[in-house]
Ligand SMILES: Cc1ncc(C[n+]2csc(CCOP(=O)(O)OP(=O)(O)O)c2C)c(N)n1
């Protein structure tokens with residue numbers, strides 16, 4: 001047994017390898033990306049040839065993971081919270097089919113939206129799908145619980161969700177490793193109809209999911225990760241979910257919190273522990289990173305007789321990440337026992353790198369915007385979303401991956417012409433291709449610029465799914481080859497780019513302009529690697 005200093009995401013990647021997975025299936029998204037990155041670079045994963053190539057999006061990732069589970073092997077799928085929206089169809093149905101080999105779904109939430117469009121709480125999805133949700137409170141638990149999640153998954157024959165927030169994902173701690181397990185052998189599901197969700201079978205499977213609920217609850221009730229911490233002052237009982245136990249305890253450097261605490265890391269909520277706290281204490285405080293999901297449930301559960309404080313009544317902030325000072329405020333303690341980010345640090349707004357090709361595209365696009373007027377550029381998510389900031393101020397939307405093309409289509413259908421969509425190469429293959437097909441089928445007057453930097457730059461430079469094949473994909477979808485235009489986003493090509501965009505804006509139909517130049521950071525990385533190899 002080895003103790004290693006690991007990030008939360010690395011602890012999860014290591015645990016999955018040690019649990020004997022045969023594949024990880026994922027699409028990058030902060031703060032989940034490094035789980036897959038860690039497995040990709042791990043010598044055991046390489047030696048065992050564990051599947052570890054990036055998927056095109058989260059839905060294809062989770063479906064492949066389910067397929068591996070069908071084959072009896074253990075599989076991991078991981079994503080950021082909004083990625084689970086993309087995979088929601090298979091996620092909800094996988095709880096009805098159940099699994100064969102263990103299937104663990106790791107979802108990394110981003111409270112405070114450090115790098116996300118929203119701060120949705122994935123625990124709702126776990127509850128929605130009626131499966132166990134594990135929410136580790138530290139790196140060791142992230143490791144241990146991920147390993148155990150595979151056992152629970154095989155025991156219950158259900159997918160198991162592991163939910164982590166950004167702080168846990170991206171902070172380090174010592175982790176004691178367990179022994180490496182063998183991979184499962186290939187094994188068909190005992191019931192070859194298990195994964196068929198035509199209504200007649202699906203109803204039976206759903207009943208089976210309902211029948212498993214008492215066992216799911218019992219596991220949470222008996223989980224060693226949910227426990228009661230004694231405290232003498234019964235005027236208050238504190239319920240800490242996941243990582244928040246640290247925010248509380250950092251206010252007590254000697255480890256002595258005067259109030260009793262129930263720490264929860266395994267859902268559904270363990271009723272017995274909570275009832276004990278409710279019976280013993282005058283009122284309750286619920287502390288959770290994310291939405292006030294436990295608080296809402298407990299308010300109903302305990303009825304009107306018990307005061308339940310938390311995020312809903314303003315005892316704690318309604319949104320954003322919590323920290324030890326929030327707890328100090330809520331508990332009337334002296335603030336500042338913990339090291340919060342010091343005030344006065346200069347704000348560093350994100351910006352496009354010097355020499356980035358997206359800059360040249362936006363500068364050309366801005367000339368066209370001067371001609372056609374503002375408010376017509378539907379954008380997407382990636383480095384190019386920084387086109388919202390000065391000095392570019394080029395884009396008007398950024399909602400969810402792929403939405404640039406389809407929102408532009410809707411606006412064009414409404415008669416708001418001309419319109420443009422700006423989308424990155426990876427976002428295009430993630431969710432843009434189907435929207436393009438909608439445009440082609442609807443003969444919509446939409447002008448699309450694919451800013452192709454040949455990588456997934458925003459999440460650290462992972463490989464893009466269709467490098468070198470974007471023109472062919474567009475042709476295959478049905479775009480007139482005469483209106484697929486390629487340009488190189490460089491300063492010297494400024495006039496040429498402006499002309500291409502202007503010409504295509506005058507075309508009454510679907511046009512695709514591809515601005516292709518390698519991401520500067522990717523180029524630097526490749527150069528560095530080549531130098532090292534020499
Ligand atoms: C559903 C979903 N999955 C993942 C992400 C994280 N993410 C944001 S942009 C992006 C890809 C960007 O790649 P690309 O479109 O090629 O643009 P680039 O950053 O390279 O300019 C990813 C993976 C997200 N926001 N939403």
Ligand code: SF4
Pocket residue numbers: 351352353355356357358383453457458519520521522
């Ligand atoms: S990482 Fe690449 S794509 Fe992103 S801003 Fe920098 S150069 Fe541009």
